[in-house]
Amino acid sequence: MRGAKSAKWVAGAIVVALAATACGGGKSDGGSDAKGKVDPNGIFSMDLGEPEKPLFTGDTMESNGSAVMKSVYSTLVKYKADGSLEMLNAESLTTTDSKTWTVKLKPGWTFHDGTPVTSKSYVDAWNWNANIANAMGLSSWFADIKGFDKVHPEKEGAKPASDKMDGLKIVDDTTFTIELSKPVPYFGHKLAYIPFAPLAASFYKDPKAAGQAPVGNGPYKFKSWDHKKQIEVTRFDGYKGPNKAKNGGVLFKNYTTVEAAYEDLKSGNLDIIRQIGPKDLPVYRDDLGDRAVDQSYSAIQTIAVAYYADMWKKPKPIDPKVLQGLSMAIDRATITKTVLNGTREPATGWVAKGVLGYQENAAGDVTKFDPAKAKQLIKDGGGVPNNKIFIQYNADSGHKEWVEAVCNSIQQAVGVQCTGDGKPDFQADLTARKNKQVKSLYRSGWVLDYPVNANFISDLFRTGADGNQGDFSNKELDAKIAAADSVKTLDESVKAYQAIEKDLVNYMPSIPLWYYKTNAGYSEKVSGVKFGQDGDPILYGVEVHK
């Protein structure tokens, strides 16, 4: 999948734990110890950085903007914690061949300005978002739909041949069909993502103004945006969806640092904090008691291999055994516990937790720390060229500490010289990847776009996929991915991808490191605070106490 909400890494990575001390355990059961009666009109506050861009459904990729958009818009479907789908604005979503999908909308839904939500609201919005003329960052999400290449030609500077995708047909006010260019069994899951939200008719009159004050169809109405200070949304009383807000609204407050936000949480000026800063991680469980949140979310950190680099290519392609050996030389358990302060969980495969098709131990022994076996594997594979590797990372978001720890672990276990290759910031890191200047390995990561295992495999390891920046390419694997994509049902596809994941160990497209966790907290004023798979709190369920 092209452009996705990956800037979350920028935001999320800034708060990656650095402190080198271990921390005490603590349980979080999301229980309520708030006092006083629930106030259904109570407004609570949450820390949120300034959204990077105007609030367009087709251009909101990072977590700050996403949090606001998710409250203002409701898409056709959403997914539950186990990865299965739940209807939201859609009455039903049906397909017989995974190629043509029929959407029936729930009747009576309106936008916040009172206009009805119809099939046209969806079809027009998708066509607008996909159009290259509007340069929306998430436009490639529509690439599955027939006729996408007409509205979004791949070539630089090309003009769109049409402003409508052939695959979208309006049947009546509450029914429309989507025809894809080829079957995509998990297409329904993609529809939960924000670029697929409907847009009100007023949007097209002045998109620029709408980007500053979106009119949605979701549980919350957009109220105001005081740039770099706060954004306010209030409950939409005419909302007909199942996820009706149990509170009066949300005040998204901007903070200069996570530490400042945490101080405000402690002194009662803030109700929910999404991420605890490195400084406070060792103490936050003691500070907050059972209001401390510690749960996994669907994201994974890996070390990706720059397959184009000379050291892996010349004189002959590297044997995957060498990479298996390097993987087994990393002591994940100790590093996550000490260097990362318990904010990560050792990975045992390439698909993150909470995703449909997640399987434990998919990578087998490869993620276990075993210096003896690691040495043997590297020897069997012909050794590391020059016995020297580099791990590239961006030094602006706290990756240095764990990269060094990983390097130390490799060096001690198998005697391969390992050096961190720090780039000053994320932009410089990306440029080096884009220009194929990565010396041997680089830090990489992935947050779910949709909770199906295909997202962690096809979008990362398929030849030419945008997430595949290390130029990994394998014909056998491509064929298997194509086969898994062309089956008729979601179940079959998930199973096929599970088999592929088990098989990845023979190719080693990347070295899985650990799964991310949400380390957050909330104040005594609120209860019912739960965090979703994407690491964001679920706003509508929060109850505010008097």
Place this chain on the structure above:
Amino acid sequence: MGRYVARRLLQMIPVFFGTTLLIFLMVYSLPGDPVAGLFGDKGADPATLAKIRHELGLDQHILKQYWDYMSNIILHFDFGKQIRNGRPVTEVLGDAFPVTLQLAALAFAFELVFGVSLGIIAGLKAGRLADNIILIFTLLIISVPVFVLGFIIKMVFAFQLGWMEPNVSNDQLFSEMIAPAVVLGGLSLAYVARLTRTSMAENLRADYMRTAVAKGLPKRRIVGVHLMRNSMIPVITFLGTDIGALMGGAVVTEGIFNIKGVGGLIYESISRREGSTLVGLVTVLVIVYLFTSLLIDLLYAVLDPRIRYA
């Protein structure tokens, strides 16, 4: 005097163009692409990247970009738009500068009042107990890093005593600004106190002081007019350049106290390669520096009539 001012103002033109061009080139030469940075790990198709780049004019030659930028500023007072969110830079600066101005003014008043008074006390009692206490106090302030000082103040006054909120809220109340202003002005306060002290201690032995005393003038007048007027020249010089430093250099303090001012904006603009925002910021800061230094130079003549301008 008039000619001097005119010449100084004319000198500002090359300085203005020189600094802005330098900043422009520096931002441009940093590795990393601001547009690709929008997409992160997951990348984007070249068509979309090219389209965004074209819309922002980033596909032009750097000198052409600079030319367009400068002519827009001069002809239309248009500082361009931010790459990420398309907000006009004038609006972004308009949000950040008043806050920082308020903070800087407060810090400046703090360092002026307390710095100069401490300096006077120390200067008049040079070598005595009060002087030594002030020397030790200023040494302490100079040697404590800003973030430590900020942390200690928060720790004591916000969490232990509960006299203040730990952070500045979005309303930026005057009362909330006092603590950050103390932290921000603290370092300069120490320098002001020391400069005042030394300068006064020196001038106390000057001939005109002896004459003033011999004339039998009241002590108030000797110190207030004869001594102070001459001793203030180095202090005023320092204070003048410090206004600019206070406005631009508050990155740490603003971060600690959650103030959305110029400091954070500079940091953000560099890390996001927001060239237009950065150049706009620097342009305003350069103007602030130029005007304060002009003002200082003119003040010299008022303080010491021996200094004349042609």
